[in-house]
Each structure stands twice: as structure tokens, then as C-alpha cells.
Amino acid sequence: MSELTLTVMRLGFLAVLWLFVIVAVQVIRSDLFGTRVTQRGAARRGGQEPRGAQRQAAPPQQAQRRQESGRGGNNRQRRGAPTKLVVSEGTLTGTTVALQGQTITLGRAHDSTIVLDDDYASSRHARIYPDRDGQWIVEDLGSTNGTYLDRTRLTTPTPIPLGAPIRIGKTVIELRK
Amino acid sequence: MSSTSNTTTIGTIGAPSRRNTELALLVFAVIIPVFAYINVGLAKEDTVPAGVLGYALGLGLLAGVAHLVVRKWAPYADPLMLPVATLLNGLGLVFIWRLDQEPQITTPQLGGAMAPGQLMWSTLGVALFLGVLIFLKDHRVLQRYTYISMVAALVLLILPVFFPARFGARIWITIPGVGSLQPGEFAKIIIAIFFAGYLMVKRDALALASRRFMGLYLPRGRDLGPILVIWALSLMILVFETDLGTSLLFFGLFVIMLYVATERTSWIVFGLLLSGGGAVAVATFEHHVKTRVDNWLHPLQLLNGGVTETAQAMYSFGSGGILGSGLGQGYSRLIGGIAPKSDYILATVGEEIGLAGLMAILLLYGLLIERGIRTALAARDPFGKLLAVGLSGAFALQVFVVAGGVTGLIPLTGMTMPFLAQGGSSVIANWALVAILLRISDTARRPAPAPAPSTDAEMTQVVRP
Numbered sequence: 348m349s350e351l352t353l354t355v356m357r358l359g360f361l362a363v364l365w366l367f368v369i370v371a372v373q374v375i376r377s378d379l380f381g382t383r384v385t386q387r388g389a390a391r392r393g394g395q396e397p398r399g400a401q402r403q404a405a406p407p408q409q410a411q412r413r414q415e416s417g418r419g420g421n422n423r424q425r426r427g428a429p430t431k432l433v434v435s436e437g438t439l440t441g442t443t444v445a446l447q448g449q450t451i452t453l454g455r456a457h458d459s460t461i462v463l464d465d466d467y468a469s470s471r472h473a474r475i476y477p478d479r480d481g482q483w484i485v486e487d488l489g490s491t492n493g494t495y496l497d498r499t500r501l502t503t504p505t506p507i508p509l510g511a512p513i514r515i516g517k518t519v520i521e522l523r524k
Numbered sequence: 525m526s527s528t529s530n531t532t533t534i535g536t537i538g539a540p541s542r543r544n545t546e547l548a549l550l551v552f553a554v555i556i557p558v559f560a561y562i563n564v565g566l567a568k569e570d571t572v573p574a575g576v577l578g579y580a581l582g583l584g585l586l587a588g589v590a591h592l593v594v595r596k597w598a599p600y601a602d603p604l605m606l607p608v609a610t611l612l613n614g615l616g617l618v619f620i621w622r623l624d625q626e627p628q629i630t631t632p633q634l635g636g637a638m639a640p641g642q643l644m645w646s647t648l649g650v651a652l653f654l655g656v657l658i659f660l661k662d663h664r665v666l667q668r669y670t671y672i673s674m675v676a677a678l679v680l681l682i683l684p685v686f687f688p689a690r691f692g693a694r695i696w697i698t699i700p701g702v703g704s705l706q707p708g709e710f711a712k713i714i715i716a717i718f719f720a721g722y723l724m725v726k727r728d729a730l731a732l733a734s735r736r737f738m739g740l741y742l743p744r745g746r747d748l749g750p751i752l753v754i755w756a757l758s759l760m761i762l763v764f765e766t767d768l769g770t771s772l773l774f775f776g777l778f779v780i781m782l783y784v785a786t787e788r789t790s791w792i793v794f795g796l797l798l799s800g801g802g803a804v805a806v807a808t809f810e811h812h813v814k815t816r817v818d819n820w821l822h823p824l825q826l827l828n829g830g831v832t833e834t835a836q837a838m839y840s841f842g843s844g845g846i847l848g849s850g851l852g853q854g855y856s857r858l859i860g861g862i863a864p865k866s867d868y869i870l871a872t873v874g875e876e877i878g879l880a881g882l883m884a885i886l887l888l889y890g891l892l893i894e895r896g897i898r899t900a901l902a903a904r905d906p907f908g909k910l911l912a913v914g915l916s917g918a919f920a921l922q923v924f925v926v927a928g929g930v931t932g933l934i935p936l937t938g939m940t941m942p943f944l945a946q947g948g949s950s951v952i953a954n955w956a957l958v959a960i961l962l963r964i965s966d967t968a969r970r971p972a973p974a975p976a977p978s979t980d981a982e983m984t985q986v987v988r989p
Binding site: 358370447 | 553559562604607619728848877
């Protein structure tokens with residue numbers, strides 16, 4: 348085999364190998380899902396803007412809304428509804444769970460959505476679920492040490508205001524947009 | 525963390541399953557080794573090797589079946605781990621086959637041709653990978669076996685002492701008629717399960733009950749117990765099995781997981797001090813370890829009439845240069861001794877595809893480890909977090925110990941480069957390790973299940989006339 352062919356193959360192999368690495372890194376980059384940037388306020392400003400701009404702005408916005416309602420599970424997802432649950436204190440700090448209309452259970456039981464590793468938590472401590480209107484409700488499931496919304500201990504299922512801290516033992520979670 | 529500005533909102537979107545990305549990368553990961561295989565054949569014999577079709581079909585079949593099983597049983601698993609593992613395993617097979625073409629190092633005394641055997645072991649490894657994915661529905665099941673896995677790991681670690689030493693280290697179990705295996709490779713997975721289960725329970729005691737002294741948290745004496753036991757055990761491995769790699773792997777794994785579980789830097793300081801002190805003490809009086817250290821410190825000193833293997837590995841890196849000599853065109857047959865296809869395979873890689881290729885290979889290992897750590901970050905339960913950190917930590921330590929040893933950064937120890945090097949136990953155990961990581965990442969990235977239809981939430985039905 349000629350020297351030239353072998354040299355080309357040698358360099359070609361290195362190129363392909365590096366191409367794989369670069370593609371893999373690109374996959375990691377696009378894999379940082381979690382967030383999506385969307386233009387905001389297009390609907391509100393729509394009336395004040397010139398017609399041409401509005402027509403341009405409309406299709407992506409509609410597409411986005413359709414996407415959102417399909418994703419939300421229930422079509423009544425309101426504006427300003429929380430989209431995720433964030434653990435803000437405790438050993439699981441930083442963990443987020445996307446709110447997609449499902450019930451979220453919290454506790455030390457291994458099958459909970461968020462497994463609390465906390466001596467003050469019961470095995471089935473609390474659950475968070477949406478009611479018919481899409482309002483998120485927190486309910487204490489008869490835990491020993493209680494679930495606190497802000498500073499009050501829960502006795503009945505209670506709607507969760509956006510950003511209000513729910514405290515379970517050493518763990519604090521809140522709903523965010 | 526939601527952040528808003530005047531014009532844009534940043535909202536969450538769900539995790540896509542990414543199986544098609546995995547498939548595309550897998551095709552890529554099968555084509556690259558086939559290309560390398562053809563390249564070796566052209567360079568050595570001027571013809572496309574006869575086995576190329578079989579090899580391509582075999583590798584493609586393994587990758588395809590693995591992909592289908594992941595698609596069915598772990599649909600949200602990480603898209604990168606399987607292609608990277610396939611690529612490394614495929615390249616490893618090519619390099620072993622390439623070394624088989626050198627008659628000087630493929631003598632019957634050295635075990636003859638090893639590529640067919642390695643292909644069989646890889647198939648078994650993929651089979652175990654599939655088995656783990658299919659039968660391990662939830663990694664949290666492993667938590668039940670915390671103390672059983674401790675016993676199992678201890679047995680696996682201690683067993684080789686009763687078998688004769690091979691190549692100067694007692695890390696093998698020889699079963700007459702069947703072959704030999706390295707239990708340490710399997711023990712690293714099992715002991716990661718034990719550490720994860722144990723530290724999950726004990727981490728509060730280890731992290732909180734401590735006094736502050738000179739910026740370090742000193743744990744209580746009784747909490748120091750376990751780390752001292754593990755340290756003594758790893759030193760015993762070093763003394764009785766004369767295996768630096770395994771002892772470093774286990775102690776390092778423990779320190780990594782302890783640090784991750786307790787967030788206390790003082791454990792790292794203690795760990796480094798203990799392992800450093802222990803290694804120096806053992807190296808001064810244990811002959812086998814002492815030889816290794818001497819080879820490392822003075823690689824160019826002439827021992828037994830020739831150059832040492834460490835020096836030969838260095839020569840091959842030097843002869844490869846930046847771009848390498850080309851596949852099949854190196855002089856790796858000159859690396860004498862017993863392990864050009866296992867421990868020293870990185871020297872061949874470095875010679876034939878050069879620094880550029882070696883860096884790409886090391887980056888692939890880095891990517892695999894990064895995906896493991898990312899899985900640990902995404903996992904929602906403490907056991908899964910610790911287990912993912914432990915498994916990727918063990919993998920990372922193994923890569924570091926071998927690559928560091930061959931390149932002369934640390935004394936060489938008898939360990940295999942995961943997936944790349946010849947060795948049945950290693951390739952099987954590492955496929956199982958990747959399978960457990962994929963299972964954890966599937967659980968971590970899976971969107972929460974759809975809500976069960978509740979009777980309260982249904983619309984009131986109105987009967988109209």
C-alpha cells in the first residue's frame with residue numbers, strides 16, 4: 348500500500364476519532380435541557396405594535412402555546428402557574444422536579460418522587476398535587492413532625508402560593524415559575 | 525432556578541428520551557473501529573483483512589441489540605454512555621487484534637492470539653449489560669443488599685490470597701479447566717453498593733459530630749473506625765496480594781464517596797495522608813512493590829540486561845509523536861514482558877495514533893465519567909447519587925491508575941484499562957458498571973409518571989334529555 352494512502356488513512360482516522368468526541372460534546376451541550384428561552388409579553392404588547400410586527404410575532408407564539416398545553420397534561424394551565432418544584436434547603440438542595448400535572452410524593456419511602464433523607468421526615472410525609480383548576484395543593488399525610496407552609500403547620504390540604512417555603516424537617520421546597 | 529428579564533422567560537422543558545441521538549452515535553461508534561481494522565490490514569498486509577465483514581457485523585449486532593434493549597427497558601437513559609463504551613471496546617478489539625499480528629508477542633507461552641477470546645468476553649459483557657438492564661428494574665433494590673455486598677466484596681478481595689501468584693501479584697482466581705478471573709474487577713462494583721448504602725445511613729454522624737481544629741473537622745474516634753478498617757484492609761491487599769492498583773482503587777473509592785456524602789474536605793486530607801503513609805511504608809519493605817517503585821523512579825536504569833518495560837513504553841510514546849506512526853505501523857512488539865496487550869496497551873495506542881489519538885481516547889473516558897457524575901447530580905434519591913458517584917469514581921480511578929502508570933506519572937500497577945485492554949473480567953465488569961449507571965440515569969431523567977385519574981377530579985357529568 349502506498350505511503351500516501353496510509354498517511355491519508357492515519358490522519359483520517361484521527362479526524363474521525365476527534366469528530367466523534369466533538370459530536371459527543373455537542374450532544375452534552377444540547378442535553379442541558381431544563382431551560383428554554385421564550386419571548387415574553389408578545390401577547391400583551393401585540394396591540395400596541397404595528398400590524399406587520401404582530402403578524403410576524405404571532406405564529407411562533409401560537410406554536411409555543413400549543414406546545415405548552417400539550418406538555419402541561421391539562422389544557423387549563425394558567426398564566427403564572429408554577430412549572431417546577433425546587434428544593435431550596437436540606438441535603439437535596441438544588442434538585443428540581445418539573446410540574447406536569449402529576450402528584451408528587453415526599454417522604455423517606457424509596458418510592459417517593461422526592462426521597463427525603465431526613466430524620467424528621469416520615470416515610471410518607473406529604474404530597475403535592477394539582478386540583479381541577481390546576482392550583483397546586485400540599486397535603487400532609489399524617490406525618491409525625493408535620494409539614495409547615497411558611498410558619499403554619501398544615502392540618503388540611505392547602506393551596507401553595509408561588510415561592511412560599513414548604514418545610515419538612517430540614518428540607519425546604521418551594522414552587523417556582 | 526428560574527430567571528426572568530424584561531424580554532425573555534426561561535422555563536423548564538421536559539427531558540427528551542434521546543434514543544435517536546444514541547442510535548446515530550452508535551452507528552458512528554461501530555464505523556470507527558471498522559475503519560481502524562481495515563487500516564491495520566492495509567498497513568500490515570496490503571489487503572483488506574478477511575475478517576472485516578464478520579467483525580463489523582459482530583460489533584454492529586452487539587451494539588444494535590444493546591440499543592434496542594436500552595430503548596425498551598431504559599428509554600430515558602443517558603444517550604452517551606453506550607456509544608462511548610462501544611467505541612472503546614471496539615477500538616480495544618482492533619488494537620488487540622493488531623498486536624496478535626506480531627509473532628514475537630503472540631507466542632503460545634504468552635497465550636497466543638487473544639482477539640477471538642476478547643471478542644467472546646465482550647459478548648459476555650454485553651450479555652451481562654443486557655441482563656442488568658432487564659432484570660434490575662430499579663437501582664434502589666440494591667440498597668437492601670448493603671451488608672450482603674460488604675461480605676461478598678470482602679470474600680472476593682480475600683479469595684485470591686489462596687491462589688498462586690501470577691505475574692507477581694495475587695489478584696487471580698484460577699479455576700482448573702475454566703480459566704482464571706480477577707475478582708477485584710467485580711468487587712469494585714459490589715463495594716460501591718456497600719459504601720453507598722452504608723454512607724447514606726451514617727453520613728450525618730460522620731459530617732456533624734466533629735470538632736473543628738486548625739480549619740479541619742476532626743471526626744470522633746468511633747466515627748474514624750470505618751475509614752481505619754478500610755485503610756487497614758487496603759494495606760493488607762497491598763502486602764498479601766502485592767497489588768498496588770487494587771488497594772489504591774478501594775481506598776480511593778472510599779475517600780471519594782466519604783467526601784461526597786459528608787462534604788468535609790478533612791476526609792480527603794486524612795485519606796491522602798493515610799494512603800501516602802501506608803504506600804511509603806509498604807514500598808520500603810515489600811520487594812515486589814519496591815521493584816515497581818524503582819522502575820518508576822529510574823526507568824532508564826538497565827535491569828536484567830535490558831531496558832525496563834516502563835522505559836519501553838516511554839520510547840513508544842516518543843516514537844509516536846504528535847500524530848502517531850499510523851495503525852499497524854508501530855513497533856509495539858518491542859515492548860517485551862508479559863502484558864503488551866493488557867497493561868501496556870496504552871503504549872501501543874500512543875505510538876500508533878500519537879498524542880492526538882491518545883488524548884481523544886482519554887477524553888472519551890472523561891466523557892463517560894462526566895456522564896456518570898451528571899447522573900449522580902440528576903438522581904433524586906441519596907442512594908442513587910452515592911452509587912453513581914461511586915461507580916464513576918471507581919472507573920475514573922482505574923483509568924487514572926493505568927494511564928498514570930503507563931505514562932510514568934505514578935508507579936505502574938497491574939490493572940487493565942477499562943474496555944480497551946485485554947482481560948475478560950475487566951470487560952465484563954465494566955459493561956455491568958455501565959449498565960447500572962444507565963439504570964440510575966434512566967430513573968433520574970425519566971419524567972414523573974402521568975397522574976392517575978382521580979374520581980374527584982373528573983368533570984361532573986350532566987345528563988341532558
